[in-house]
Amino acid sequence: MKLRLTDTAVKNAKPKPDGKPAKHTDGGGLYLWVTQSAKVWRYDYTRPITGKRNTLVIGNYPETGLRDAREQHQTARDLLARGIDPSEHRKAQEAAERDMMANSFESVALEWLVKFRHTWSDSTYSKITGILRRAVFPWLGARNIATIEPPDVLEVLRRQEAGGKLETAHKARQYIGQICRYAVATGRSTRDPTPDLKGAIPPVINKSYAALTNPQEVGKLMQDIGRYPGRFETRLLLQASAYMFTRPGEVRQMQWAEINPDRSQWLIPAERMKLRQEHIVPLSRQMLALLDEIKPLTGYRQYVFPGRNDPRQPASNSVVRQALIRMGYQPDVMQAHGFRSTASTLLHEELHYPSDVIEKQLAHAVGSKVRRVYDRSQHLPERTRMMQEWADYLDRLMGALAG
Structure with a gap:
């Protein structure tokens, strides 16, 4: 041949x-x-x-x-x-x-993921599956789940700890434990080995997301975004992140079908929200203009900000981070999630909006669980006014530097 x-x-x-x-x-x-x-x-x-x-x-x-x-x-x-x-x-x-693999850790884990998929937002589901596939499956996936012992799990966790990924190690332990308990409940194992690992790896010291909170620095950031030398869609994604300050995954997955231009609103469905409740984002004039600007390019697709390599998918979760780095904003200075902290801080300190209105716009859980059951207030008129004032404020900060 x-x-x-x-x-x-x-x-x-x-x-x-x-x-x-x-x-x-x-x-x-x-x-x-x-x-x-x-x-x-x-x-x-x-x-x-x-x-x-x-x-x-x-x-x-x-x-x-x-x-x-x-x-x-x-x-x-x-x-x-x-x-x-x-x-x-x-x-x-x-x-x-x-x-042969019917009772493997990976097969039980995949069954568990399907069973409880409805309880997680898309971003949470992606985070869980990502950690399992990267940090757990390569070492435990093929093992019969009934044979997994504490030292086996500890070896997986220490591999992440050694790589400086302590938070991933703790998350992996949490997910492994949930999967093993599911295996016990379904008759494929007899115990969960993770409780024996309590204290085996150091605790995580939580750090808030890096964000700019000085008005002049925020104005400079908006100016840099306006001059971003990369892709047109990335520049608009950065601007949308600043104007709307939703979670990074929410703005990346923004869909044309969810936008109501007549009401100047974006309705995010419950399945994509962390709290599993639909969320209204009032759209400022600046955001509506931004959508008009990008619509000729992506309006015929599902996502407002489609992926570069596969436009059938939303933009990559690394796009904003990489763009900020390209503009000179290192992760310890400003992160994609930092737009939320920036808005929260300046809306409090500079525009003097009440916490309940800001927290509602951030889609945070406010108050006790009982209070949240009875508090049906959406603060929509106040949030609509706040979102427009926030967009105007960002434009003023940027304009002050240009002047």
């Missing part, structure tokens, strides 16, 4: 000039399928017995390189020579692995 591709050719492979997918063949039915967003190794073959054509997806490039793709291709060809359909063989292997 004559091979056609080289590592350089694979690396430089592109779709067709008109943007349609291109097929770069290597021989024997193996080829690289190249679209504008991905490169995928595929193998076209004829199924034994039925004689029908089928395609086996081998893997994505660059995760699967040319050499690895050829090896997997040859394995599939060897199976065919023995009358075995490689796609069916893969399914059988995966089924066997699923049976």
Whole structure:
């Protein structure tokens, strides 16, 4: 079989000039399928017995390189020579692995995630799954959950502690404990090993998010944002973060369908809010103008601020942080979450708004649980007035420096 591709050719492979997918063949039915967003190794073959054509997806490039793709291709060809359909063989292997892993920590964890998904906001769910996938699954995922002992968990936690991620270590312990207790409740384990680790790692010393609270510095920040040299969408995302001071994940996931321009409001659904209650954000004239500015670019998409690499998804959670760093604002000076602290401080100290109104706009839980049940006040007229005055105040701070 004559091979056609080289590592350089694979690396430089592109779709067709008109943007349609291109097929770069290597021989024997193996080829690289190249679209504008991905490169995928595929193998076209004829199924034994039925004689029908089928395609086996081998893997994505660059995760699967040319050499690895050829090896997997040859394995599939060897199976065919023995009358075995490689796609069916893969399914059988995966089924066997699923049976073997039915009581693994990862499988129980994934079941737990599905079971309790409705109790978390999108951002909380993403945080939990992120910690599990990065900090737990690589070391405990394949283990039978009934065999996990305290030293096994401690090893995972200390790995995070050694990397300076003490908060992640504590969160990991919390999630591991919840998953193990779920396994006990469903008859797949007999105990939760995490209580034995109390005091095994140092406590977290909580630090507030870094934020600018000096009016002149805030004016300079707004001026720098207005001159941001990066992507147009990122500049507007930074401005929206300042004007609305919602949680970073909320503004990144802002959707056109949630905006009511007639009422000058953005309604964030309960499932995306930390407190699991829908939240109204009054839109200032500046925010409405910003939305008009970006609408020709993203108005036909789901998200107001779509992702750069995949516009079907919201902007990355690192966009604002990276943009602030690019402008010279290091994380110990100003963070994406810091826009909330900036607004809270200056609305108190400079614009003299009452705490209840500010806290309601920040979507914080105010007062006792009993009080929150009976307090249905939205402070909407006051918040509408406050959001406009806040936007005007930011513009004045910026204008004072320009003058």
